[in-house]
Structure formats: structure tokens, C-alpha cells
Amino acid sequence: MASSKNSPESSTGAAENAGPPADELELVARSQTGDTAAFNELVTRYRQRAFSMIYNMVRNEQDAWDLAQDGFVKAWKNIGRFRGQSSFYTWLYRILMNVGIDWLRKKQIASGTEFDDAIGLNNIAPGAVTTPQGVMQPAAKISDQEIRTRIDAAIEKLSPEHRAAIVMREIDGLEYSEIAEQMECSIGTVMSRLFYARKKLQALLKDVYENI
Amino acid sequence: MKTFEERYTAWIDGQLTGAELAAFEKELETQPHAALDRTEAHQLGDLLRTHRTAPTLINADFFSLQLQQRIAAETPQPRRTESRENGGGFWSISRLLWAGAASLVVAGISYVTLVPTAAPTIPVEPSNYFAQVVEAWPSDPSISATTVYNPQDNLTVLWLDGLDYMPSEQLALQ
């Protein structure tokens, strides 16, 4: 079973299934009494990770900045609901994920675009080799910047839910059950979303990962 | 019974074991390219992990400062209650009414006697007034408005969130 090295819980240094560290509990407890200095300490600890997590979803620095702040503000407003059953960051992570998904959904509605996650997969044989849809560059080595640009463009084409699932699995290293908990859906739904997200990204990025 | 997509995803991620794995791999014998597809899925994962490193949060301290200001602006201040700790017995309703009426009389007398009829030119002193937002009403429920006063710079910021992004090409920069 693949270990979730980068899962929110394990990344804090806490052993699996253990609660948050004692000093973090104290900071949270003080925050719950309205101590903004204590909350600011939590912000300082997790701001980079929060920003990175949101950035991986929205792929824009300024938006990630704003949304990470939105997430922290929401966390502050709801700090009284944190019960210490998970690490603070795990709890924060869910808030950030929801902020990111909500933003992507609003952006989708505002732009009038629809994410067609099926991309004609209805009839495709599940085990078939992916047909590339990108530009083939067999000879020249693709630069890192171009790779990131291609990845950004490909991720943009995923729906918010598929984007969240693939980011949580492939980049944040969460287990299916953790993703299901974060997204408040079944494990089967998570696995199904991963299936289609992978198929879509493979079609868009085949020439990239084959040429690096 | 798991769907084919669920089992396929689990197979790619190495989550199938024992009898379930054997049964699924037998099923995949009709899919000659499945093994290659799994390899490519792993390559995709490596690509995403290697090249999707988020940038460092620049001005991290400013991020925190800005966040503190947002939180301060959104945290309701405790209401200042009239101090009645001294017993408060002196200011009864009747005394308050009498005090109010008397102050109006004094104000009227002051206006008549102190305000000059011909306004001389008096140099205007610097204003102690500072920019404030008394109230803000966003027109769209998806837009939020927050006000932050910066005493260091003597200015107020009306912070709008939820606005549509605008490409810079639409600007006519001077």
C-alpha cells in the first residue's frame, strides 16, 4: 500500500493516527479564545504550505495568495469547531481545498466554459494506450518552463473535482480514504475521478513526459 | 462490486493484492496495452510531482500582516458599554432630558454669540479628518468588501474580493 509521505497528517511530523503536537494544541486553544497572536503563529507555520497547496489547484500566484488568505480567514472564523481529532493542518487543508474548489467553480460559471471530463472516453478501451493530443517535439528537449506551462494548461482543462483529486493524489500524496474525507465523497468516486483525470492528462501531456 | 475504473485505478497505484490482483490481471489479458498505460500513468505522476513545485511565497511576512489586518477588520469589536460601575445612579432619565434641553440652549447661545457674521479669511489648518469608509454595499453577493484603516499611512483601504479577473491588455497604461 502506497504510503502517503506528504499527506497533511504525516507532513506535520506527527505519527499516523496521533493528534496534533502539544504546542500546536496550545496555540489552537489560545486562538479559540480570540488570541490573534497565537493564530498568527499558526499562520506563520503553515502559510507556505497553504499557499503551495492552493497554487497547485489554481496555478496563479496572485489568486493563490488571495485564496490562501481566504482559507486562513475562514479557519479563524471557525476555529472554535476544531476539536483536535486531526492535526491543525489537516483541518486547514480541507478548508483550503474547499476554498479552491469553490473558486474554480465560480470561475467556471463566470467564464461560461464547461469541463468535459469525458473527452470522448465513453467508448475508449480502459487499457488502451493514450493517444497524444499535444504537440510532438521528439527532437528538442523541452525546457522546464515549457513543461510547467504545458502542465498548467492541461490541469486547467480538468473540472474542479478532478483537479482536486489528481492534485491530492499525485502531488500531495494522500490516500484514497483521505481524499474521500477531504472531498466528502466515497472512495469509489475518488478512484473514478482519478481514472478520468489521469486519462485526460495522459492524452494532453504524453509528448511531454515521453520527451523529458 | 467495484467498477472497472475503480479497480483499474487501484491496479495502477499498486493497491490490488492477492486474489483480487490475480483476477484483475487475468481480466486485463484482453487489454494488451494496459501495462504500457500503467507505465505512462506512473510517468505522468512523476512529471506532475517533479515540475509542479509551487513558487515560494514571496513577502511572506506581508502575507501575515495583510491577513492580520483582514482578521482585525472582520472580527467584531466588543461593544463599549456605558460605564455604570460608579453606580450610575446620578443620570436618571429626567436628568438626561434636562441636560439635553439645556445643552441645546447653550449651543444656540454659542452660535449666536460666537459665530462671526462676516467670515474673515482664516488660513485652513490641516485637517485631522482621515479617509474612512462608513459603509460599503457590494452589488453582487459573490463580492465582499472589507475596510482596513492604516494609521501609519493615514489612509483607508476598501478591499474588494470576488471581482472578475481582467487581462492587462485591456489597460491603456500611460
Place this chain on the structure above:
Amino acid sequence: MFVRLLPLLLLAALPLDAAEPAATPPAVDKKSALREGDKIWSGLVYASNDPSPKDPPAELRDFAPRLKRVFGYNQFQLAGSAVKMIDNDGEGWLVPSKNFWLSVKARRAVSKEARGGYLLSLALYHDNRQIVETEAKLAPGSPLFIRGPACGKGHLLFVLQVQQ
């Protein structure tokens, strides 16, 4: 007796409410509560970060340090500006750019502390859509910044300032 009168004297010393135009401030024509020549200047600023930031234009030079401290950007470019003479209670338009404009209704604040200050009813529009309506107070030397939408790699900011 003096103790009873003291609160009255203190009450009498309180400033008049700004909404009560009971007193005429000094150096102002009695017929108008305005100071002649007062204007509201608005600027639409494109704020961004650049490894080699350009100097801000002359109109933004005074604001640039404060904009930098507040918003964290290091480059400020003017995307438009507009100036409007303030008509007491008349509605006016500030159009710093073809995409954004402000409807402004200004009234001079008459409280003692508000020397040179104004009460504004502001509405910010983007194209034909009203974004926000606000009641604000503005004074010389104390501008109002409005953080607008994300734009390019930065943000659009509005600056409003009383000019005398």
C-alpha cells in the same frame, strides 16, 4: 450647582454632528458649504511586481511608498485618472478609464474636525455593472485606496484623494 452645570458645559462643547449643517466653517462663502476649487482626483493604478521596477509617474509619486507598504507591489503604473470639481450634493462622474468609472456625490463635512474633508456617496462601476456602493469620508492628505480586480500579474487599484 457647579457640579450639575459641568456636564452641560461639556455637552455644549461637543462638536456639531457632521450631518447637521448648522455652522458655517471659516473661510467659506456662506452661500456654499464648499471651498472653491476643491476637487476629487481619482487614479486607476496597475500594481505589479517587477524585478526592475520602473519609477512611478509623477501623479503617483506621493502615493507609491504607501501603495507599496499596503499592497506589497513594487511597480505602479497609471492606467488612467480623472479630476472632478466638487459640487455640493450634485452627482458627478469620475472616469479614470473606459472600463471603470465612479459616480460621486460629495458634500463637505462641516464638523470642526473635518476641516477640508468630504462625505462621499461613491459607486464603482466596471463596464456597465455596478460593483460596490459606499459611503466614505475623504480628507486632504488622507486618500482612499480601493483594491480592485486581479489584472495581469498584479492588481488594479483605485486611488481617491481630495485636491485643494
